[in-house]
Amino acid sequence: MDNKDKKNNRRNFLRNGLTMGGSMLAMGMGPAIAKDSSGEGKSSGEKIKVLTTDGKVIEVDKPKDDCKIDPCEPPKGNAARQGIPGRSFVMVIDLAKCKNARKCIEGCQKGHNLSPDQEWLNVYLMKDHDDAEPYWFPRQCFHCDIPPCVKVCPVGATYKRQDNIVLVDSNRCIGCKFCMAACPYSVRIFNWEKPPESDVPPEDYSPEASVPAQIGTVSKCDFCPDRSREGKLPYCASGCPMGAIYFGDKNEDAVSNGTETLRFRQLIKDRVGYRYLDELGTEPNVYYLPPVERMFDYKSGLNDLPEEKQEVYKDIIDGENNKNN
Amino acid sequence: MENSSDLMKKLARNLETPSRQWYIWVIILSAIVLFGVYALIRQIQEGQIITGMRDNAVWGIYTANFIFFMGLSYAGALVSCSFQLLRIQWAKPLLRMAELITVSTLIVGAPYILFCLGRLDRIHYLFMYGRIQSPITWDVIAISTDLVFCAAFLYFTHIRDFAKLRDLEGLKVAKWRKKLYAILALNYRGTPLQKKYLHQAHDIMAAIIIPTAVIAYSLLSWLFGMSLKPGWHSTIFGPYFVVTAAYSGIALLIIIMWLYRKSRKLEDYITNKHFNYMAFGLVLLTMAYGYFTFSEYITDWYNQTSQMSALLGKFTDMSQYGALQSFHVLFTMFVPLIIIGLPWFRSINSITLVSLFIVIALWVKRYLIVVPPLETPFIPIQDVRPEYVQYSMSWVEITLTVSGLALIVLIFTIASKIAPIIPVAEIEDVEDTAKPIIRFQTKGV
Numbered sequence: 001m002d003n004k005d006k007k008n009n010r011r012n013f014l015r016n017g018l019t020m021g022g023s024m025l026a027m028g029m030g031p032a033i034a035k036d037s038s039g040e041g042k043s044s045g046e047k048i049k050v051l052t053t054d055g056k057v058i059e060v061d062k063p064k065d066d067c068k069i070d071p072c073e074p075p076k077g078n079a080a081r082q083g084i085p086g087r088s089f090v091m092v093i094d095l096a097k098c099k100n101a102r103k104c105i106e107g108c109q110k111g112h113n114l115s116p117d118q119e120w121l122n123v124y125l126m127k128d129h130d131d132a133e134p135y136w137f138p139r140q141c142f143h144c145d146i147p148p149c150v151k152v153c154p155v156g157a158t159y160k161r162q163d164n165i166v167l168v169d170s171n172r173c174i175g176c177k178f179c180m181a182a183c184p185y186s187v188r189i190f191n192w193e194k195p196p197e198s199d200v201p202p203e204d205y206s207p208e209a210s211v212p213a214q215i216g217t218v219s220k221c222d223f224c225p226d227r228s229r230e231g232k233l234p235y236c237a238s239g240c241p242m243g244a245i246y247f248g249d250k251n252e253d254a255v256s257n258g259t260e261t262l263r264f265r266q267l268i269k270d271r272v273g274y275r276y277l278d279e280l281g282t283e284p285n286v287y288y289l290p291p292v293e294r295m296f297d298y299k300s301g302l303n304d305l306p307e308e309k310q311e312v313y314k315d316i317i318d319g320e321n322n323k324n325n
Numbered sequence: 326m327e328n329s330s331d332l333m334k335k336l337a338r339n340l341e342t343p344s345r346q347w348y349i350w351v352i353i354l355s356a357i358v359l360f361g362v363y364a365l366i367r368q369i370q371e372g373q374i375i376t377g378m379r380d381n382a383v384w385g386i387y388t389a390n391f392i393f394f395m396g397l398s399y400a401g402a403l404v405s406c407s408f409q410l411l412r413i414q415w416a417k418p419l420l421r422m423a424e425l426i427t428v429s430t431l432i433v434g435a436p437y438i439l440f441c442l443g444r445l446d447r448i449h450y451l452f453m454y455g456r457i458q459s460p461i462t463w464d465v466i467a468i469s470t471d472l473v474f475c476a477a478f479l480y481f482t483h484i485r486d487f488a489k490l491r492d493l494e495g496l497k498v499a500k501w502r503k504k505l506y507a508i509l510a511l512n513y514r515g516t517p518l519q520k521k522y523l524h525q526a527h528d529i530m531a532a533i534i535i536p537t538a539v540i541a542y543s544l545l546s547w548l549f550g551m552s553l554k555p556g557w558h559s560t561i562f563g564p565y566f567v568v569t570a571a572y573s574g575i576a577l578l579i580i581i582m583w584l585y586r587k588s589r590k591l592e593d594y595i596t597n598k599h600f601n602y603m604a605f606g607l608v609l610l611t612m613a614y615g616y617f618t619f620s621e622y623i624t625d626w627y628n629q630t631s632q633m634s635a636l637l638g639k640f641t642d643m644s645q646y647g648a649l650q651s652f653h654v655l656f657t658m659f660v661p662l663i664i665i666g667l668p669w670f671r672s673i674n675s676i677t678l679v680s681l682f683i684v685i686a687l688w689v690k691r692y693l694i695v696v697p698p699l700e701t702p703f704i705p706i707q708d709v710r711p712e713y714v715q716y717s718m719s720w721v722e723i724t725l726t727v728s729g730l731a732l733i734v735l736i737f738t739i740a741s742k743i744a745p746i747i748p749v750a751e752i753e754d755v756e757d758t759a760k761p762i763i764r765f766q767t768k769g770v
Contacts, residue, residue: 043729079343117710124707139704148553154446154461155507174450175373175443177383178461183551186702215372216443277703280553302438324536 048296055122068231074208080169083161084087088250089143089223089261090164091237092267094292097122098243100301107239108140111224111243113198113211119187120221125313130323132300134316138245140236141166141187141221142276142284149179149188158218163221164250164285167207173217180218188220223247233258242295250285332753333489333685336745339589339712343498343742350669356734361728364721365440372441374490375721382699382716388753389691390726393573394434394733396467396543396687397564400574401427401475402538405482406531415602417751418594421744424479426574429736431472433729438464440725452752458461460548467541474537478530484523488513502743507703542570549694555625557634565617572657573612573687574617578679579603583677583738594747597673604665607683611666615658638700646697649689656686 032096067082078325100123108120118200121140143166150160157172158179168188180188191213198212205212213219224234232238237245238258248255248264255264267273273287302310302317310317356659360521368375378385402422408416438461439445456460489511491503513519546566559565579600586595625633640650656679662668664679696716700706706714 122707124704152461152551154456154458154459154465155450156456157454172447172454174447174451176441176461177378177443178548180380180383181551181554183662184703186381186706188574188703189380190373192379193372214444218443251452279668308709312709 005023013017023265069229069231072229074206074226074229076204077169077171080167081159083165084165084225084228087163087228088252089225089228090248090250090255090264091140091223091234092246092248092255092264092273092289093138093286094271094289095135095137096289096294097242098138098291098301099296100125100136100241100298100305101241102234103239103241104236104245106137107235108221111227111235112209112219112222113196113200113213114323115196118195118219120187120189120219123301125301125316127316127319130319133291134320135294136298136301137276137288138236139185139187139276140286141186141223142282142286143223145283145285146281148184148282149201149214150184152178154178163225165225166220167222168210168218168220168223170205170210170214170217170219171205173214175216175217175218184277184282188218190218191215195302222302328513330579332750333486333493333745334360334495336749337490337493337496339745340742341365342499347738347742351735351738354731354738357731360726361731364724364728368721369445375719377712377717377719377722378441379711379713379716381702381708383671384441384696384699385716386692386718386722386726387437388695389688390729391437392566392584392691392694393435393688394430394729395459396570396573396691397543397577397684398427398434398471398475398574399538399565399567400578401425402534402575403571405579405697406478408535408700409527409531410535418437418591418747419578419582419599419603420482420751421577421746421748422585423578424475424482425737425740425746426577427475428472428479429733429740431468431475431570432614432736433732434470435468437725437729447559460551462540463544464548467537467544471534471537471541474534478527478534478561481523481526481530482748483509483744484511484513484540485754486744486748487511487748488515490744501520504522505743529737538570539567542567554698555630555635556694559621561605561617561621568610568613568617569687569690572607572614573684575603575607575610575686576683578590579607579677579680580684583673585741586673589598589741589746591747594752600673602677604671607661608666609682610681611658611661618654620719630704632701636697639697639701640693646693647670649693651687653686653693656682667732 045062045182049057049059051057069087072147073081074080080245102123103263104121105119105123108114109116112120114120121138124137124139125134126137127135128166143164147158147159147160147162147166150158150254152168153159154176155174156170157170157174158166158168175190177190180190194215195213195257200211202212206223206226208222208229210219210222224232227234233256234245240257243257243259244313246262246267247259248261250264253264254261255267256262267289270289270290273289275287276286303311375684378387378490401424404416405420405427409419409545439448442448452460453463457463477692491506491510496503529770541561543566546562550559550562582599582603585591600635622637624727626637639645639647641647661679661683664675698714708714
């Protein structure tokens, strides 16, 4: 319960955002809420006043507390193709803060019911050139505006939504893996064997929540739109102990890591935010802040790793050691 | 030249009631094919975890086989159709073999792309939700079109032979087969009108198949070429694949020629001349292939972008793909030029042996096209699981590959029992097919 309260604080940012942008959203939301209120308990019964785009003040049902975007339930099937109106989700990762704690990965795996070796997001050890210091590089799906994966899908199982998110519909995916071959960022994973048992029944599957997974289909980072609906940050952003992952809305020009909320454009401008492999023309929606004035030495990220995991970074670490000698 | 009925009578002896060896051979081949079916069932039941494919090398030898078999299918398109249009008489005995290669490799090759699917139970989604923007949809359309055209062409070229078999007296075959010939011959009696229409049908199909095959194989190459992946993203891939396909198709045709010549004692029909001419074509294609391969690698090597350097490094590193790459380069470029290109080593057997190595080396090349670029993504693979870093084929994939080969042999075994492997009518009715395509105006010089 304590935990929930803490998260509630975090949500305030999105809530505030909603009331600010709410006037804009109300147009679309009003009818939806009205429709829902006739059904069973999606609204709290209270009324709130919102401003419509043509300047009228109207009264609508106030959504329940844990629901920031209506409908709160993630849509199923083809309804999930539309995206949340008025949103333009974006992520900013501060490389100076990442110390390879891998809590983002754990949070994501737990939240999406992934097996321990399925990584929707991964932390790479990168070294740009000989004289550069290595740095930790968390990489999730970049939700590109020109997604190569969506282009090549033969059945439209993966699609781009108007709120920037690229999703996979596991009920549609035929498992050809062409999207995996097409993605230049190696983001997608395949369910080679039966995925772990899930509490969510298959009929409750929503592409927004991506649970339960299905054997023989592709899955990947979904930017947690189901959590956005509840006013929560994605699992990775809320899980990061360093606050290195900021998530937010470009339209609101705000991103938050749970403890601080920053102006997106100002942040990118001040910290010279860049996008990974931007030259490929995929127009990613994940921005990186260069690892300058770091809070940690990259080596501190190696300490808690099992030996076999350290082995995969051997080339980079050896290169560093040789340089220092 | 012997008269017509003799030729059919002689060749029809091969079609008569099969011997015990023939049945044993068919049973062995069927057993191998059935074992492949078993492997496929296991794969469907247990998921693709029992293949060697993993998250980086998401495709493996299924995809390599797919391109390989599609490439072999070029034999028919190139040899049979172009010779039909060019009215080349000497090649007539080879036409049916070439067409059978086309149809059998298309039938066997196309399913390999389906074996890559994680959800074979959703295969109908390709039609229900098909997106024309996807290269996979292009392939589905192009290959099925190609298969229908080639199968139709194969059948058209059989009609006159079926009629001959129907009319042949003293053919010792079961009654149902006599009936089958009568049905398949479509009441062809060799009337002038029938001759004219059938000839036109041949020409039209041949003229359609050549561009269809070029389009199909270019689209196939764009499965890779449309990707951003270094090693795949190449503008040369369309024509490169087409040349490679023709190269492997001709090589396979030479092998099949050799096999039938030996096993059916067809030395009178498949002669030195045929081997000589086909070998000449093979040398030309060797040079074309070498030129394309050189162009592809030299441009990447000269620029030395970091991604391409990493990939090319794997091709020269003997502990990685160096050995396979050397094998490929040696047997597709140097050995054919030395053994066939120079006069001293040239013989029917050496030409066939070189062809066999060319076919194998071109399979290796397809493997090198598919797998190493997948193992060399933009983001370095930092994975503790070795099978995720490097692809290695599993028993399921090997079994399905071998049973695919067995199925092609089986198709040949059965098809050459139904009709003679030498197109009798094509050889006999020379004057019918030798009409020029363009009628030259000779008046008013």
